[in-house]
Amino acid sequence: MTVVLHELSKTYEATAGAVTALDGVTVQFPESTFTAIMGPSGSGKSTLLHCSAGLEPSTSGMVTVDGTVLGELGGDALTRFRRDRIGFVFQDLNLVSSLTAAQNVALPVRLAGRRADDTAVTAALAEVGLADRARHRPHELSGGQQQRVAIARALFARPAVVFADEPTGALDKATSGQVLSLMRRLVDEHGRTIVLVTHDPVAAAVADRVLLLVDGRVTEELTGADAAAVSDRMTMLERSC
Numbered sequence: 001m002t003v004v005l006h007e008l009s010k011t012y013e014a015t016a017g018a019v020t021a022l023d024g025v026t027v028q029f030p031e032s033t034f035t036a037i038m039g040p041s042g043s044g045k046s047t048l049l050h051c052s053a054g055l056e057p058s059t060s061g062m063v064t065v066d067g068t069v070l071g072e073l074g075g076d077a078l079t080r081f082r083r084d085r086i087g088f089v090f091q092d093l094n095l096v097s098s099l100t101a102a103q104n105v106a107l108p109v110r111l112a113g114r115r116a117d118d119t120a121v122t123a124a125l126a127e128v129g130l131a132d133r134a135r136h137r138p139h140e141l142s143g144g145q146q147q148r149v150a151i152a153r154a155l156f157a158r159p160a161v162v163f164a165d166e167p168t169g170a171l172d173k174a175t176s177g178q179v180l181s182l183m184r185r186l187v188d189e190h191g192r193t194i195v196l197v198t199h200d201p202v203a204a205a206v207a208d209r210v211l212l213l214v215d216g217r218v219t220e221e222l223t224g225a226d227a228a229a230v231s232d233r234m235t236m237l238e239r240s241c
Ligand SMILES: Nc1ncnc2c1ncn2[C@@H]1O[C@H](COP(=O)(O)OP(=O)(O)OP(=O)(O)O)[C@@H](O)[C@H]1O
Pocket: 012, 013, 014, 019, 020, 021, 039, 040, 041, 042, 043, 044, 045, 046, 047, 048
């Protein structure tokens, strides 16, 4: 499923004045591709993700997901569309505290009225290294483990598009590598579309391309860059900001 942003802008009206978080972004996330978004703090990365996923309305411009214009869907239709097609892995994880890890993973699928097979739920947790934590509740898990439950949940519903905001930020190197290769496999073997916001050049290097965002605009696109090249580019960018 291809996501297209056309002249997307977002202005926040804050007490201290208006802030332009996105300033006319036009970009495509083609089906079966993995894109990383990088940029200095406050450059609009999270806003871009939220608007692309239909979690926040844009001020102007358009987002289409597989030809559907998100801004033209009403409240319930948008909620259903998001639930059925889009997966999220965000910093505020929104795990349900009264449910076990396994129940949290199965929740979106159950809410969509589908059956969540126990063995498949356990397999999803095993993919993020948490097979032995299926019956634990979020407060019985570390921050990184909760993050991994959120990832297993987002991936279990098999969404066509996954938007992830710093999914590996709280993970150690080994687990982070595991999660990134899982995401890579979803693109290569299952044709998913992944858009990942990250500050980590190693994570960005797993993507097919890296978009650099500065002051709400895409200023550059890197393809085939390894972690060192991404890191060098980011250092130069931050120096010039
Ligand atoms: N709800 C809001 N109200 C007012 N301004 C906001 C709001 N949310 C974000 N902003 C502003 O919009 C700009 C972009 O914010 P955003 O969170 O998208 O940046 P980011 O690149 O994800 O930053 P970081 O890397 O620090 O998470 C910032 O200047 C921020 O202060």
